[in-house]
Amino acid sequence: MKNSPDRAVLITGASTGIGEACALELDRLGWRVFAGVRNDPAGQRLGRRASARLTPVMLDVTEAEQVAAVAAMLAETLGDRGLFGLxxxxxxxxxxxxxxxxxxxxxxxxxxxxxxxxxxxxxVLPLIRRAAGRIVMIGSLNGRLATPYLGPYAASKFALEAITDAWRIELRRWKIGVSIVEPGTVLTPIWDKAVTNTQELTETIPPEMMELYGDDIRAMQELTAKLVARGMSVSRVVRAVLHALTAGRPKTRYPVGIETRLLIAGAPFAPDRFRDRIIRRFIGLD
Ligand SMILES: NC(=O)c1ccc[n+]([C@@H]2O[C@H](COP(=O)([O-])OP(=O)(O)OC[C@H]3O[C@@H](n4cnc5c(N)ncnc54)[C@H](OP(=O)(O)O)[C@@H]3O)[C@@H](O)[C@H]2O)c1
Known part of the structure; x- marks a missing residue:
């Protein structure tokens, strides 16, 4: 395990949930953490709970100027040592x-x-190349198994799996490790946001759509509440991220949680229509 202090890592989306937990744990272990947040209060909140080493950085990943500014600041601050982790x-x-x-x-x-x-x-790749560092993507069980009413999210996580595979092979030459962590349901604010979004959806989608999908949406809401109630703690995801950043030979994929591992291992062997039926029953759509 390469857990030497003073290594630098950039974490995007560190205001809450998995990102925040990774930032605080890596800071505790002595890493130099650059934590991406989208507003000052989030940065201050994080700063109060971490050591003086942790640096909140303003980073909305969809804002090209912010992405460029963070990369420039890291290049200036880290110099030849480069960035070990992203x-x-x-x-x-x-x-x-x-x-x-x-x-x-x-x-x-x-x-x-x-x-x-x-x-x-x-x-930040030029900086990671200097450090022969590691890239860790946070994927999802939904990047291996698409479920209804989470189609857009699953599609984005499937895409992230493909990008991880391609990048891992492309970056091998520079000994840059690329891994993807695939958690099942984790207790984080993302679920409160999903509940709010679904509530907004039911208020804004056309009545004819509500007539077609209302029952399914309600079934999904009930299932989500149950899944979240027994969701795993962020610490399990943090452990996987730590392994990907520090192990001598990081894994390419980190399914997190026993159910996640079983589903990912079993899904390819189940015929599609059988799998569809199980998913519909599990959600309560049949
Ligand atoms: N929780 C789960 O069950 C679960 C399972 C599998 C995978 N994941 C994945 O884990 C990752 C973290 O999610 P989480 O569960 O920890 O949820 P979360 O607490 O809602 O964290 C999401 C983070 O992403 C940030 N973010 C959102 N839009 C952004 C943007 N445009 N630019 C930069 N940052 C942005 C949020 O910042 P703001 O606070 O500013 O919005 C927040 O810091 C996500 O990729 C999620 O898909 C979560």
Whole structure:
């Protein structure tokens, strides 16, 4: 394990949830953490809970100017030592029936979860190359197994899997490790946001769509509440991220949680229609 202090890591989306937990744990272990946030209060909140080493940086991954400014600041600050770690964690979840989805929402989903990750990675890759460092993507079980009413989110996480695979092979020559962490349901604010989004959706989608999908949306809301109630703690995801950053031979994929591992291992062997039936039953759609 290469857990030497003074290594630098950039974590996107560090205001809450998995990103925040990774930032605080890496800071505790002596890393020099640059934590991406989108407003000053979030940076101050994080700063109060961390050592003076931790630096909040203003980073909306969809804002090209902010991405360029953070890369320039890191180059200036870190110099020849470069950046050892990048944790591409920022993400949002767009939920709802695909038929009722506005294309702008779909674009936003990809803009944050896919294009944003590539933009940040491209910007800091010269610094990661200097350190022969590591890139860690935060994927999802939904990047291996698509579920209904989370179509846009699953599509973005499937895309992230493909990008991770391609990049891992392309960056091998410089000994840059590229891994993807694939958690199941984790207890974080993303679920409160999803509940608010679904509430907004039910208030804003056309009545004819509500007539078609209302029952399914309600079933999904109930299931989500149950899944979140038994969601895993962020510390399990943090452990996987730490391994990806520090192990002598990091894994390419880190499914997190026993159910996640079983589903990912079993899904390819189940015929599609059988799998569809199980998913519909599990959600309570049949
Ligand atoms: N929780 C789960 O069950 C679960 C499971 C699998 C994978 N994941 C993945 O884990 C990652 C972190 O999610 P989380 O569960 O920790 O949720 P979270 O607490 O909502 O964290 C999401 C983070 O992303 C940030 N973010 C959103 N849009 C951004 C943008 N345009 N630019 C930069 N940052 C942005 C948020 O910042 P603001 O606070 O400023 O909005 C927040 O810091 C996501 O990629 C998510 O898909 C979560």
């Amino acid at each position: 944790v591409n964690n920022a993400g949002v979840a767009v939920a709802g029936p695909l038929e009722a989805l506005s294309l702008d929402q779909l674009r936003r989903q990809f803009e944050v979860n896919v294009v944003g990750q590539v933009a940040v990675t491209q910007a």
